[in-house]
Amino acid sequence: AAAPEAEVSEAASPEAGPSDAKAAGAGPSDAAAPPRPIRVAIVGRPNAGKSTLINTLLGEERLIAFDQPGTTRDSVEIDFERNGRPYKLIDTAGLRRRGKVSDMVEKFSVIKTLQAIEDCNVCVLMLDAGEQVADQDATIAGYILEAGRALVVAVNKWDAVDAAARERLRSELARKLHFLRFARFHFVSALEGTGVGALMRSVDRAYAAATAKLSTPKLSRSLHEAVERQPPPRRGQFRPKMRYAHQGGQNPPVIVIHGTGLDKIGDTYRRYLEGWFREAFSLQGTPLRIEFRSAANPYHDRN
Structure with a gap:
């Protein structure tokens, strides 16, 4: 059975950060839902679980998600509503190391991913808890930061790693993604759906912060x-x-x-x-x- 959401989802920076109570308090997140959908780009390396996350949110197998990395070659946009709020979910092909981008299809996938980052309101950066934090992960995060996009980090397959591996991964996140201290990190299982609700609440908050009006x-x-x-x-x-x-x-x-x-x-x-x-x-x-x-x-x- 899946672990309770509170045990899997930990909405926090890998280093010390604001408490959940404060994050849920008054602020930009209290703004009314916008008339247009929030455009959410799901990005990350191949096989990180991007399509699985969207399938879980939709409650149906709308996207192909095989075990073979990189099964989603083109960006796919899907209208979606959650708790009365409209979203447009963008599933992208995973960004690979430059040396592996050898044919036109792969090059097109990279272009589409970068375009999705530019066109979205919020990025969800998917990481695989079973893999080390790679240079490609930091590169993708750098693209998001350069574009100025709101960001939530989802460390997927958290239920599949033991306590020692979790501790090692936390250290890697703090070291290799130290420039993402502004973002909230969630430790989730996209397949089981654990932590996904908290993840989407952080998407809402990130969007509200990015579009806040400051007098x-x-x-x-x-x-x-x-x-x-x-x-x-x-x-x-x-x-x-x-x-x-x-x-x-x-x-x-x-x-x-x-x-x-x-x-x-x-x-x-x-x-x-x-x-x-x-x-x-x-x-x-x-x-x-x-x-x-x-x-x-x-x-x-x-x-």
Whole structure:
């Protein structure tokens, strides 16, 4: 018999992260369902269980899922509704190592997968718990991050590995996918359906975070609180000054900060601000981009 969902699905970063209670609290996830379907691309290496996950969600064998890796060659889009909310599920061919992309069919599959990442709202990156985290997994994650897409990671076939293998895999995830700390990780069995409900709830939250509307007054107030707590480091005798912030885009959220001398702000402080805004506005599950715009300093050239 399948294990209870709570035992298999662990919606958390492989390192310490926000609690489930906080993630389920007030925030972008409380927004009403959008009129258009949420476009969810299921991506990953061949045989990770992408088609199996979709079949489980649909409750029927809509997609071919043989044991042979790579049975899905083209992207397949399926309209689907869950708890009254519409989705469009996109099943893609698995991305292989470049050396194995030897014929036109495989090259076309890679192009379709990258296109699906660009066109979707949320990516579900499928990993096989029975396999080591490979360079290809990190490469796919990099494509998703570069595209700025919301992301949920599903570690599939979790019920088929023992405790020692689980511990090793957690360490690998933390080491090789450390740049995905913004994403939630679920440990599931797509075949049995365990953990799938929690996975889809994280898809909803990631979409809500990616499309959240952030008001200029709230962003500016939060920015001032962040600076008061930890001012940007000085560069020589000058300290960058931040005036206000506004939202510059969605999916992914872009926060534009205005001030003077902001070109002198380094990556460490940028990461601090990113973490601050992510915490303040519950932006779990989506990349977040910070842009700095500096006004001319009228006193810069005066003696």
